[in-house]
Structure formats: structure tokens, C-alpha cells
Amino acid sequence: MHSIHEECGVFGVYADKPYAVAKDVYYGLYSLQHRGQESCGIVVGNDGLFFSHKDIGEVRTVFDGETLDKLPTGTMGIGHVRYSTTGGDGRNNCQPMEVNHQKGRMALAHNGNISNAYELRSKLELSGAIFHSTSDTEIIAYLVTRQRLTHPSIEEAVMATMPLLEGAYSLVLMSATKLIAARDPHGFRPLCYGKKDDGHYIIASESCALEAVGAEFIRDLSPGEVLVFGQSDEKAFSSAPARNGVTITKEAPGIISYMGHVQKKEKKTCIFEYIYFARPDSVIDGVSVHEARLRAGKILARNDSESIADVVVGVPDSGLDAALGYSLESGIPYGIGLIKNKYIGRTFISPTQEERVNQVRIKLNPVRSTVEGKRIILIDDSIVRGTTSGHIVKLLREAGAKEIHMRISAPPFLHPCYYGTDIDSEENLIACHHSVDEIAELIGADSLSYLPVDSLHELIGSNDFCNACFTGAYPTPVPENTEKNRFEQPLSKRNNK
């Protein structure tokens, strides 16, 4: 119940003979829909030809029987769900992006954000490049194309491109004959792969999408890894003198993993994937998302020295796991105290001020019998501006809650994210301007506490994560220019930071 969004989800299929790949991509995208609801698309590759459909809207809107039937069978397919749009009618920014270049067609689906996009794009423009979109993906497409001019294979072009990129990317790329998956050296965003009974390989942002298509999870991609499906000429590659240090592993017939072509960096998986973005039934880098959330709830419970409530209520859907964790640790009963309207879609028309119906009321409604006369632990995963939390607290009070103690299963947001989420500029983050007590008062809670930053490692059992949005400790240089419309201006007029 908040306004932080993941920007994308990616999905890919590789098969040895043509079948209805589009159907599998379609199911996969349905499973990744929580990562982006703004637009989606599928590209099918068959015998060197690409067939695609993409548009603004959720999977259920963009793909119906007719559009899906128009996509032919193929041996490869990639798909994308996307959150962000930067203006206009946005169709140009729908992914997967398809481009033609000297070596034929290429389609790319990208999750993440390139933090040096501004510099890369400026350089490309100075060499005469034209851009149809404002997305990072077009920059990646350009760089791979340019590298391809001097590299003998698409996978080598991808590997040569990766050292140029800073920031977050989990990439699925399709050429005429190969499917390539790549994860940035920090491993900001998840990416994993698996196999179906029928021998088809699946790449996906999250393991829940493997399961949706009946694939068995094999493993997560390692940070910096490039995985090539198709006939990669590993000999030619490994014998090249410049390739020292690159580890080439034959995963299976026709599948090769390349490691070591980029400088080894600290693993920095986005901790908020565990806290909020990913689906609880996914497992990322060996850690169950559901378990991580249970642990967050347990930590919150341990930090409350005494039992102060009668029932623990999670804000659906993302607060439910942590609420259960809090209940298990504290012994305070878990309660179903808020019901979420599951039919509200993108076209929902919000009430105006005058209509005096708050929007939260239509989306969430308290279960009076759970909350009436009770002291409540209310668990949510974040407070961004505080407005929504305030409304929820008010709803619960109106339903008779006696006390409301809000617990947040993450630390306070204090810094913007440059790695593929839309955690906002500081001016909009309530925690940048108010103390915890002030926030509690603003939202009307009897008490408020957050997950301590120094307990985040307990969620996943390691320190391999990015917590920059809480700490400002960015693993990469901060972008020079982050203005929304920077790429629509001439280079000379773009305001540097």
C-alpha cells in the first residue's frame, strides 16, 4: 500500500525447437507483473526473424487471445514488464526494445538503471547517434552494437559493453540465434534461470516466474555473469590472448557461462527486493523473500521490549509476512484486520477533495471485529510521504482500535535510489524532514518504530546488499544529471547537477 515502484521485470525462453514460446513468456510476465504495470511486451525469435507485440498496459490488457495468437511459434522469446514512463504516450519506451544493426536484429529487455547513462548518452550523441526513446536500454543497445563492430560475436560485444556501464542491470538479450542473460557486477537486481521438463530454458527476474511456467530453478546468475544460450564458439573465445582471467563454464550443451570479463565488485543486491519488491514466494540468491520478511517482523518484535498490544495486523499485501513474523516472535496473535479491494485497476478514478471520500477507504477497509477495542501492532513495509499511513491509522481508529503502534519492516528512506526503483528525491521523503516521533504524530500512531539499519543483514544472513536509500552509501558514483527530461533538451542546455 504505497508509492514505491520497482521499474521492471524480465523474462526469456530458449528452446531447441520451435514451440509456442509466447505463451510461456506470457505466463512469466503475469508472474512478474508486480515488478511493473505500466507497459509490457513480448518478442518471439524464430529462425532469425523477430515478431513482437508491446503496448502500454498490464499483461491482461495488452495480450488477449488475438494478439497472442498472432505471435508465431519460435525457439526464443523474451518479455518485459515496466513501471516507469517519462512522458508522451510512452509507446516508444515499451520494451523489449528491438533494433536492427549491421549484424541483424537484436531485442533487449532490461531491469535496472544505468547510473552513468547521462555521460554515455552524451558521448554517443556527440558521435552522431540518434535516440528514439529516453530509456537506458537504448544506450545499452547502442553500446553493444558499437562493440559488435569489432568483436566476433554478440556475447563478446555484451561482455565488452559491461565495463562501460555503471549501475544496475539484469539484462536479457536476443540475437538472431542466441539468447543472452547478463547481471551487473554488483548484482543489484535479481536474475535466475531454470529448466522445464521439456528441456526449454527459462530466464527470469524472480524464481516465482520459473515456477509459473513449470520450470525447475537451477540457480541465480552471479554478479557480473554472462550466460549464453545457443551455439557459442567457446574455443575461439578462450584462446584469445585478451581473455585471460575469463572463466568459461559449459553449463549444459549449448549453454555457456562467462565470468571475470568485468572487474570483480562487491555484491550489492537491493535489500528492498526482499523487503517489498519481490514476490514472497521467490527465492533470491538463496534467500526466501518470505523468510526475510518474517525475520524483519521478528526483529521488530524483539525490539519492542514489552508486549504492548492485543493483535498484530499487517497492511496487505506487502505487510502480511512481517506481521506474521512479529506475531510468531512476540506471541501476540496475528489478525486479519484490513481487507484490500483486489479489483482496483489503473483506471480507478480517485475521489476529488470535495467528494470527501478518501481513496484509501476504497482500497482498504478495516475488519471491525478484529480491531475494535484492541491495541494494535500495525506492520507496513515503508512510509514514503506519510499520507497513506495516516489514512490507514485513521481508518483503524474509526473502526474502534484503541491503540495503534506502527512498525515498519524497513529503515526510513532518506536518499534517492539510482538503481532502478523510483524512491524519490529527498524533498518528498517524510523521514528527511521529521524525526520518528514527529512522523508518529503526523500519521496519528500511538508509537512508531522502524527496522534498524544495522539489523538489515539479519534478513538475508550476509552484508552483500545495497542499502543506499537508507544510508546514502552508494556503491557507484552518483549520476551527474538526473532530471526527468534531460534527454529531451539539446546537450548544451542540459543542466548538470
Place this chain on the structure above:
Amino acid sequence: MHSIHEECGVFGVYADKPYAVAKDVYYGLYSLQHRGQESCGIVVGNDGLFFSHKDIGEVRTVFDGETLDKLPTGTMGIGHVRYSTTGGDGRNNCQPMEVNHQKGRMALAHNGNISNAYELRSKLELSGAIFHSTSDTEIIAYLVTRQRLTHPSIEEAVMATMPLLEGAYSLVLMSATKLIAARDPHGFRPLCYGKKDDGHYIIASESCALEAVGAEFIRDLSPGEVLVFGQSDEKAFSSAPARNGVTITKEAPGIISYMGHVQKKEKKTCIFEYIYFARPDSVIDGVSVHEARLRAGKILARNDSESIADVVVGVPDSGLDAALGYSLESGIPYGIGLIKNKYIGRTFISPTQEERVNQVRIKLNPVRSTVEGKRIILIDDSIVRGTTSGHIVKLLREAGAKEIHMRISAPPFLHPCYYGTDIDSEENLIACHHSVDEIAELIGADSLSYLPVDSLHELIGSNDFCNACFTGAYPTPVPENTEKNRFEQPLSKRNNK
């Protein structure tokens, strides 16, 4: 996660001066969307004129900013969400139904099923009536119109119609100047009303819809009650000699309740409203739906003599409340073991057999860390054909569940429903053909038990409910002819049962 559907939800607004009633009806329908997703509609009444929009589809599809803006302000509005369709492109069956008659316009929104529809319609046809739809609502419209010829007011026509109707109906009806709500003498379907701060009155199938528009719940309509909003001439009415026994209560200025115009009957609220149809945050006839489900879970727990499991998992969303009840009673921890994909819409394209991906897998996915190696109590609200349950059991086993003990928070379905739900004919009900043990084996569960019929009264603390789908004890005569297409044939060829 099943295939039983409620057929409708109704909503109405009455205000003393024009405002954007359509907006409130819109929010109300969003809150009642779980009662019907096939079509929906809104009619606004202003100064004797009606303005409407209705179509096939969910609220979010049928109403966007443009269509909503086209509906003018008004002093009255009614709305409807509907499940069932009987063929064709179904637009004729969209509600509210609007008709013109001698006294002007009338709009009706109806939830329920008239069990003597066949006889009523046949009689009307024999007197020269024509029907544009196959819905019961048109029969009601006709009867009210005919009664109106000899009764001085629309509310008296409604009251004169009610004794002719058998079966279930919660009705909201709008004339040029009045809004009328009526609930059948058995009270099969819920109907309640409330008031907003600004003095507008709201009628709704469920209390959750009152809350959605910020209205305070006043009370449920009594079985057999007719509630008239607008200037009802109660004196003229009460003085009529034929009106003996009718109780006329002035609820508030301009709101009059009529009771006693129909023969008093046993209250027979549909128990499955509590078990599944209604939203858990609704309160029906004084009983919280969530509480009723918790109690169902507790009864199931009490009936399991020994603790046989490590975790209790509800099938989302409808099994969650009972699962929590089971957990609370048994002490076995509540677990989040299945995640439901919340984006799947009506246009979802199911996998074909050949695609070897089962549809349940895309809609539901197990949380491995919750279920792996565990003995599980799996709670769902019903088993209809058994197919879905079988798939869920299989998914959990694949995710490592050691034992799966299925508990159903309702008795087995053994009889069709004639009162507004689509509980099917006996040939499709698994419990009509198999013993409990056989069903357990068919769905692959280690054990299975149902809620005993004789404990149903514990759910709501009384015996005022209909349980005909479990027992065959129908409160009204069983319909003569229930064939789907009976009304499309000439009277002479319709097969009587």
C-alpha cells in the same frame, strides 16, 4: 480459488439535492465487485430523467473518466454488478434494467433469483408480454408495472408485487422521484443501509460498500421490508382499510419503512454468504463475516482430535480467515504458504493441455520455505469438482510438503442452489458421487474433512439460515423448469421438469 459465484451486488444513493451520485455508486460497485464481475452499470436519476451507462466487464473496464463524466449530477443513483450471463453478447442482461411504463421511468437492480420465475413469466407471456432479456429482473419490472396500474404509488406496487414472488431478492428500484429498497421475506441475500455525513443515504448489498463511500452503517433491512426514500404519502397508505397489519415506520424525514405487507416467513439468509461470498470486512445481520469464518476454522480444529500438523495454510483469499481460526484454536502456527497472483484478469488465456503448464500454478504458487518438510493443514472454503483442490495439493507436494490434511470450512455441496448463486447441478458436484475418503484420494490429500452441517449454526449464532445446497431443505418450492435456455423457446416447447 473456486468456481462458485454469487450472482449480483446492488447499490443505491438518495440525496436531497443533486451531486455527483455516479461517483459514489462507482466506489460502491468497486466494493461489491466480488459479488459479480461479468457486467456492471449505473443509472443516475435527476429531476425525473434517467442517465445510464452499463456494459459487459468489470467496473474498472466499463467506467473510465470519460464515461463517468458523461453521467450528470443527480439526486438518486443505483448500480449493479452481475455475474451470470445466459448467452449471446449479454448486453441486454446488463443491469440496472431501465424501463418506461405508464407512470414514467423505472430502473431496477436485483440480487437474487426468483424461484417461480418460470410460472410468472409464462403467465405474463400469455397476457401478451414481450421480454427483451432472460433475467428475472424483467419479470419483476413487469409485475410492478402491472400492479402500478391499480395502486396509487410505486411503493404500493412494489409491496403488491412481493407476495407474487418466490425466492431470493434484494432489490433497489428507482422511480422518477423515489428510491425503494426491498428484501425478500426469507432475507436470502443481504441488504443494508447507512448515511453519509452530508446526509446522503446509501443502500448496499454489503456493509463494506457503505464504508467505501464513507457512510455510517444504520441497519440491515429486515426480511420482507420495503424502505422508501422520497416523499411517500404514508397517511393515505395507512388509512387504507386493506392495509391492516402493515407497520409503517418513519425512519427519518422522507424515509419510510413498510413491514407486514407480505406473510411473515422464516429468515433464511444464505449461509454461504458468510462462508464465501461476502467480503470478510462486511457485517451481515449483525454477524461479522470474518468472525463467522474464524469460527468455521475453530470448529474444524476442534473436530481434529489430535494435533496432526506443523503449519496451517489457507488457500487465498477465501480460505485465510478460517485458516487463522484453525490456528488460533489448535495452536498450530498460521503460515503464509500460497501466494495468489493478483493481476490475473478475465482475459487470462489458460494453457492448453499440450502446453503442460497447469493454470493453477500461474494463479497460485507455494512458498517453499513455509511448506517444505512440513505437515500441513490446508484450509479452503469448498470443493466443487475437485480439480482445483487436486492441483493445489500437487503444487504443495512438489514444494516439499510432507503431509497435506485438507479441511473445508463448509459442508459438502450436494444440491443445486435456486436462490442466486451458481452452485451447479448434481452431476458436477464431486460430493454427490464420492465419499469423503474417495475425494481425499482423488485430490491426493492425506486426510480430508468438512465442516459438519450441524455446526453451521455456530457460525452465526442462530438457525436463521438457508443450507439447502448442503441439505436439500429448500425453503421454497423447487422451480418447475430450470433449463438455461427455457425462455428462448416458445412456451409450448419448454420442457417442464
Place this chain on the structure above:
Amino acid sequence: MHSIHEECGVFGVYADKPYAVAKDVYYGLYSLQHRGQESCGIVVGNDGLFFSHKDIGEVRTVFDGETLDKLPTGTMGIGHVRYSTTGGDGRNNCQPMEVNHQKGRMALAHNGNISNAYELRSKLELSGAIFHSTSDTEIIAYLVTRQRLTHPSIEEAVMATMPLLEGAYSLVLMSATKLIAARDPHGFRPLCYGKKDDGHYIIASESCALEAVGAEFIRDLSPGEVLVFGQSDEKAFSSAPARNGVTITKEAPGIISYMGHVQKKEKKTCIFEYIYFARPDSVIDGVSVHEARLRAGKILARNDSESIADVVVGVPDSGLDAALGYSLESGIPYGIGLIKNKYIGRTFISPTQEERVNQVRIKLNPVRSTVEGKRIILIDDSIVRGTTSGHIVKLLREAGAKEIHMRISAPPFLHPCYYGTDIDSEENLIACHHSVDEIAELIGADSLSYLPVDSLHELIGSNDFCNACFTGAYPTPVPENTEKNRFEQPLSKRNNK
């Protein structure tokens, strides 16, 4: 180029065995599209079941491959194109209208206007009828249904209904087993039938639609005729003593014509069908529409005593035939002087006043080389308000025309039409308020003349036509109440004329 509209076109198919009737109806409706562009619909009958699709919009919009494919094969089909709508979103008024009654289903497509609709509807309402639409067709459906109660066959019910109806109707009606065509006793609107090579019979408003589906024209229906396709029991019928005077003709196996069941009346075919409504390639009651228009042009030429121009220009498309006639008679060359934009559709967004681009300019553009420096005879079929004519004259002057002599191939409109066209109330008819000379001045023409009323008979070679819009000589009593919204009010409040 004007604002007078025909209200409808009808089409029907009858075959001995099932085929893709919907396709033929579709082509037929395309050919009748000029008779109504507001909504359209097709109903297919197969073995007693009806399947339909209808919606707001032109044929090309309402029917695409998918909707057409959904209509199954059948032995009968009827279709309708419609101009008029009276408010709301109008879907209820889409035709063919389908109703269920005691004897099963019935579908009706109607072209015309019942001039005693008000009285008929009031009577029906007083007997408890409800109406879903505001169209005359629903009244006819009711009357046929009521007659059916006491008549042994649908065709007898139709024949018993006709004496009750006043005004214009060309009707195609489909029951479970029969297709019936009926033309009112005055024969206001055209109706003809033909046969395809494969033995299928076609009924259509105009002969051009027969040709579109490759059918050979057989003949026009006579005024007052009822033509029954299907197994009509003519013996039972003819033997009835009450049937005296009814002529029963066996047209072909399974096709029977009934004449004489209604009082013989004067034939009063709408003369404006010839002047404007019908397609020039149609032949109505033995007279070519194109020829009638040529003759109108020739009469106009004869009435101009001296040759006053260099070129004759018709306003496309409806003025072209008369312009050619004028040229042939006068010897003044025919010129192509105005080009019509053929892509402008219903969604065309007209310029606002401020945008200073007149709408006519976008729809019509002069051919400068034809008109520059020339004295022009400009032929159009009518002047309603005068605005459009004024704009056209202005366009031609701007393109260099030296003189513009406007000739109208019809007399001036002075009276409203009650027989199925939308010739407006007198307040909007320019000729009701201005002399011919004044109109010439208002539209900026150097001279203006109309076709004399007393030469109308020359167009079709007889006096069997209605010219009430020019003369006020209505063949039937004038309707009591013609207010647009009269049926939306209670009977008591409808203002009688």
C-alpha cells in the same frame, strides 16, 4: 451535402439450408449504409435459435472479422441500419429488435415511422406494458405479440396488426421458422425482394442491396402486402371465413404473398426517396432513381428560359445526377467543380468559430480550373437551413466563379415529415421564413430556383407519391404528440400537441 436523413434500411435472407447468412446480411447492410449510419445490427436465425450482434456505429465499425465470425451459419438472417437516436447511449434502440414472447423469439427490423405511435403506446402502457426503448419498433413488437395470442400463426398476427398502424413501415420480421416482409398500405418506404443463384431469397429496402449480394431482383412488394418465407399453412388461412377478400398467392414453394388484409389505400411512396435518400443505382417501384434525378435536372433546365451559364456543377454526391440532367437538357457543359473528401467520418472534429476554418471547406473543395471565371449552374437536392448552401456559394466565389445560379432538384421544404425522415420542424426550415429571392440573397447566389411541386409527377411518371413535406398534404392524420422525449415522461405529463 445536407442534413436531412433517412432513418433506416432493412435487409433479410431466407435459405433452405444453413449457410453463412450473416455475410450476406453484412454486404447488404453495406449497400444500405446511406440509409442510416448511427447504428446497425444483424440477427441470424438457425433452427429456432437467434444469434445477434448490434451496436452504435457504421457497419465497418460494428462488424469486423471477429464479430462476424461469431455469428453462426443459419437459414435466416435480418439486418438493419439506423439513423436516428433519441438520447442516452442509444444501444437499447439498436435494431433488429429481439424479443421473447409466448411463442418464442421474434426479431424485427423496421424502416419508417408509425404516426399513431403515441396513441398506440399509451394504450399499451395502460394495459401494463413496459418499454425498454423509445422506438416504434417496440410498439409493433408488442402489437404483433398480442395479436399472436389469438391468431394461429405469426403471419396472421402481423396481418392483424397492420390495420392498427398508421404511417410508414417497411418491416422485416423473423420468427423461429419464418421470415416475413411487410410494406405499409401507402407504400411510403421501398421494399423489394429477389433471389440468388443458389436459391436464397433476399429482402431489401433497395434493389442496390440485392445486386450487392448477387441476387436477381424479382419485384417490389406492393403497398399493404405481406410476404411470408417458410411453411405458411395457406389452406387453413384461406378457408377461414373471416379471410374474405384476402388474396393468397403462392410466389414459389414456401413463399406466400398475402394481399387485401388491410384496407386499400392510395399509394404514397416518399418522393424524396427518388430525389435524395435512395442510391441512384436503385430502382424503386419500377422507376430508376438515377433517371428520376436526371429528369429533375431536365425540368430545372427547361424552366430556365435562356442559357445563363458556362458550366453545370452538381454538389457531390447527391446533386450530380440532376446536374447531368440539367446539362443534357440545356446543352451547357457538365463540369466537375467540387471535390468531396471521402474520408471524413462520424468522429470528425469540426472547427470552432475561433479556428476560422469552415467545416464545409474541409468536406468540399472547388476545382478552380472548372469554376474560375465561369457562370455556374449549381445543383443541389435541397436547402434546409441555408447555411451549407451559403458556404458552398462562398467557396465557389473564392475560387473565381463569376456568377452562381443555384437550382434545387426539389421543391422547398415547408412541413415536417412524420413518415421516417428527419425533416425538421418548421422553425428550422429556411423556406418557411423567407421567399425564394430572400433565400438567394441569404446564401449569396445570383439566382435561385426550385423544382416546382406540380412537376414532381414527371420524376416518376405518376401521382402515387407523398409530397407532404412540400405541401403539407399528409396522407394520414398528423401525430398528436411529436416531442422527442415524450415517452420518457409519465403518461399524465406528456404534452399533447
Place this chain on the structure above:
Amino acid sequence: MHSIHEECGVFGVYADKPYAVAKDVYYGLYSLQHRGQESCGIVVGNDGLFFSHKDIGEVRTVFDGETLDKLPTGTMGIGHVRYSTTGGDGRNNCQPMEVNHQKGRMALAHNGNISNAYELRSKLELSGAIFHSTSDTEIIAYLVTRQRLTHPSIEEAVMATMPLLEGAYSLVLMSATKLIAARDPHGFRPLCYGKKDDGHYIIASESCALEAVGAEFIRDLSPGEVLVFGQSDEKAFSSAPARNGVTITKEAPGIISYMGHVQKKEKKTCIFEYIYFARPDSVIDGVSVHEARLRAGKILARNDSESIADVVVGVPDSGLDAALGYSLESGIPYGIGLIKNKYIGRTFISPTQEERVNQVRIKLNPVRSTVEGKRIILIDDSIVRGTTSGHIVKLLREAGAKEIHMRISAPPFLHPCYYGTDIDSEENLIACHHSVDEIAELIGADSLSYLPVDSLHELIGSNDFCNACFTGAYPTPVPENTEKNRFEQPLSKRNNK
């Protein structure tokens, strides 16, 4: 009535202060719709920002009130209608194309075909360019962008690009501050400009579009001319030593014409613009299209030594002008003998063979009274495959025509067109395989003759035209590779001709 298509129409507006430019572009595109019905688009420029809407479909489908209202006011706007698509869902190929480059945004609308596109694109690809579309326009966008790197203004970049391009282009290009129109040195496609009363300048493919928006025609662009609207620094430009020979004319304040930057070439306007593509009310390079067609008809008449017919009938709409010319020259009366159904749209569903209704019959219908018993001169503008002509001849015979003498107002197509029309490969051109007599027999005509190639100059009064489709005398080198899908293959696999 044939299958040759123009590929595009372009339109542009330049104003000194913001107004609803999109509305004018909309009207302009409506007037150019005959030049392309496959997709269309509008880009509005305001203060350096671009706003656009484009999609597959005709103007009436793509733009409704809502989409048009979303486009803000601006000082510039360009629009495009397009015929051709090369596969996929084609949205990427919708124009105007918008790109971002180092100097900001640029939007291009292009009519024509670059005959050396293959070579240009290959070179660009070899330097690392990526392409999102398969259209020539993207190549032009790239070249202008690259030239912009070394030229101080956008207009100089355009001028530097033009010598690199071979073939046909009438281009409208918008930068942040300037609107630029350019016509290729051969002047294959028309392009003209004019001015509205309010001082706004309009550029359009045809003069009819100027008139549609109420603009006065100023003049056609000369072949090789570049016209710049906006503040062009003509001094800086003219002083540059390399600019010798460039004529710079100040058309009006803020409008500068550049000539002489490309090598002077023979003027080669497409003669088929006059014969078929353009609207008859347009004037191209000083010649009225209607007049040119009249002349074609007159030449055909002169070539028929004796009067062999009773009536001259044109195939609507494109054969009407020439038919009138034939009539005027020969004295044989002009007749309206075929009526075209004006409602048939892109979604028209053609009859299958089995349905035994020919498609031409639905689109065209003979006027029996004109043709019955007559000897007919039938005029059309071309015969491509012969199928349609054959159907028309058959229709006329069925309607009673005694003799049919077909006259074509163009010479026979013998060669493909590389300059922006879809005149097909030789294998599909009937005249490549059959003599005139054979064709007459194949289409069933009593006689057939074409316009002689050596009389084409009479149509426009000069020899400044391209007639390559009739003669094979191409003004530019013939493209190396014209395969439809050539750009979807890697460079190495593209088959050279």
C-alpha cells in the same frame, strides 16, 4: 478502383505565436488522406518541447476529440499520412518520426522513397548505427544528425544531407525552433506552401490541403529547394566560402529559401500524381490535376477515329475526370453508370470464393438505366493485374451493356517504381505479359486502348516528368537491393540484386 498506392502525404504549420496547431494539421491530414490510409500522426512543437500522437489507422480513427485535445497548443506542427507498412505491427514505422540527438529533438515527415537507401543504411550500420524501423526516414534522420555535428545549423545539416540522397523526397522537418521543408532535386513528389489570414504558414504535399485549412497558396517548392521557417542566420551562411552558388532568398520575415546547394537535376515530377494519386482539386507545379485528367480523356477520344459508343462512363472516383474529358472531346454523352459505395472501410471483409459474391459488386454497382442496351466507353486510370477491370466489365454486361470499350487514361505499367509508390514488380503487371488485344480479351472488353506514352507531355504541357513505370527510363540509378525484408537480415546475408 485499383491497387496502386501513393505512399505518403506531409503537412506542416509554422506560426509566430502558439495556437491550436494540431487542429490545422488534423484538417490538413484529412485532405491528404488519399495519399495514405495505413497510419498517421501529428507532432506539435512548443517552446522546444514536442508532443505527439500517431498510430495505425486513418485520421478519423487515430484522432478523436480526446487525443486531439491532449496535444497542446504550439508554434509548429507537422503531420503525416502513410500507406506502406513492411510487417510487424508497424507502429515503429508510423510518422512523423521523432528522434533525439545531440542538439535536441527533431521530427520528420517524409513522402517519397530513397533509391540508394540500401547503400546509405549499410554504411551507417557499419559505423555502429542502430535502426528501430525499416523506413527511409530513419536513414534521413541519421544523416541529418551526423551532418549536424559539423554544421552550425539544422538547415545546413539538411542541405549537406541532400547530395547524399538519391530518389524521391518531399520532406517536412521540425527542430526545436525551426520548420524546414525540402524537395528533392528531381522534384518527384509535390510540395507547396501557403499562408493563412492569421499569418500562419502552411506546407503541404498538395494544394488541396492548403485550401482545407483556409490558407492561400503561395507557390510550389522548386526541385532542390530548402525552405526554412524560423530565425535562420542567413548572413553567417552566405558569407561562408563553401557556399558559393547557393541562392538565398528572403521569402518573408523569418522565412528563407535556399537553392543551389545540390547539383541541378532534371525536373522529374511523377506523372502518375496527375493521372491518379493527387486530388483533382489540387494544382501541382502550376498544372491543375483535374485539367490534366480532362486532357488525358480528350487525347483518348481523339485517338478513337470514329464515334463507337452511346455513352462515356468513368470508373469512380478516379476515372470520372478523364471520362468527362472524353465526352467533351467526342461529343458522346457523359453518363453516370457506376455507383461507388462510399462507406467501405479498411475492415471490409471480402467474400470468400465459396460465397460467390464478388467483392467489386459490393464496392461498385452499375446504374442499369444508364448502361442498358448501350455501347459504352469505359474510362479508368490504369489496369494493374486486370482482375478488377474484368469484374467491372462483367458487371456492366450483366446490367445490359451492349458493347464495352475500355480506355485507360495512362500508358500500360511495365516497370516497378522506386520513387514512393507501390507499382509492383513486373511479374504482377498484366501488361508485361500480354498484348493490348490479349488484355482486352482477358478482361472481356470489346476494345481496349491506353494513353500513348508520347502524349503524356500534353497532360502537363512540358516534358518535366518521370514516366519510368511506363518506359523504364529511371532518372536515378536503380536500387541494388529492393527486397522487402532486407533490413531485417544481417548485412552479410542481405541478397544483393
